[in-house]
Amino acid sequence: xxxxxxxxDDIAAPTVARGNQAPLRLEEFxxxxxxxxASLVSQALSRIYAERYGIGVPxxxxxxxxxxxxxxxxxxxxxxxxxxKTKVSRAVALLEKRKLVTRRANRADLRESFLTLAPAGRAxxxxxxxxxxxxxxxxxxxxxxxxxxxxxxxxTRLTERSAKLAAEFAKGKxxx
Numbered sequence: 001x002x003x004x005x006x007x008x009d010d011i012a013a014p015t016v017a018r019g020n021q022a023p024l025r026l027e028e029f030x031x032x033x034x035x036x037x038a039s040l041v042s043q044a045l046s047r048i049y050a051e052r053y054g055i056g057v058p059x060x061x062x063x064x065x066x067x068x069x070x071x072x073x074x075x076x077x078x079x080x081x082x083x084x085k086t087k088v089s090r091a092v093a094l095l096e097k098r099k100l101v102t103r104r105a106n107r108a109d110l111r112e113s114f115l116t117l118a119p120a121g122r123a124x125x126x127x128x129x130x131x132x133x134x135x136x137x138x139x140x141x142x143x144x145x146x147x148x149x150x151x152x153x154x155x156t157r158l159t160e161r162s163a164k165l166a167a168e169f170a171k172g173k174x175x176x
Contacts, residue, residue, distance in 0.1 A: 034158070041139065048131050053124055058083060058091035063117070064132075066101065067125035071116045073106070100124060 026032050042057060049060050061081040066072060072080070078088040092115060095101040100121035103113040117125060143151050 045132065045135055048135060049128055052131075053128070055094075056091075058087045059095055062088065062091045062095060062115075063100065063121060063125055063128075066115060066117045066121070067129070071114050073112045073114060075112065077115070095121065 046057055046060065049055055055063065061083060062077055065077050065081050069080075074085065074088045074092055077083070077092075078085050081088075083091075092101055092103075096103060098120075099118055102116050102118045104116070106112045106114055140148065
């Protein structure tokens with residue numbers, strides 16, 4: 001076993017040189033860049049509601065979805081917010097424990113419940129909404145006003161294409 005540090009340089013040099021010519025470079029890979037941006041935005045936004053209300057991302061999504069739609073099932077919340085049913089269930093349980101969400105059995109299907117914001121949950125939503133909207137405005141300031149419509153179109157198209165690709169891969173096929 002050789003402890004000469006110059007040997008490490010010999011190993012690292014080809015790796016660095018290859019990095020510049022690699023066919024797939026993570027920092028230029030669109031799915032990675034979108035994920036990093038989403039993660040950073042989520043981290044920054046979550047500081048607003050985590051510090052003020054002690055809730056996490058899943059609870060925030062449930063709260064805001066119910067604030068927007070009024071009454072939904074957990075399954076519908078999961079579909080709308082792109083969260084797995086387990087995360088939705090845990091978030092609802094936490095919000096219910098804090099008396100922010102109420103549950104009413106669905107008489108037509110006793111396996112599911114209708115969820116609504118309790119008065120304290122509605123107050124939290126009403127208090128939180130302006131801060132969230134201000135955050136979104138501050139974030140959007142990074143985009144020139146003349147570019148915002150194009151950015152919105154690009155976001156919509158990327159979201160639609162992502163959903164299409166996810167569905168295709170879920171079915172086990174590739175097209176295009």
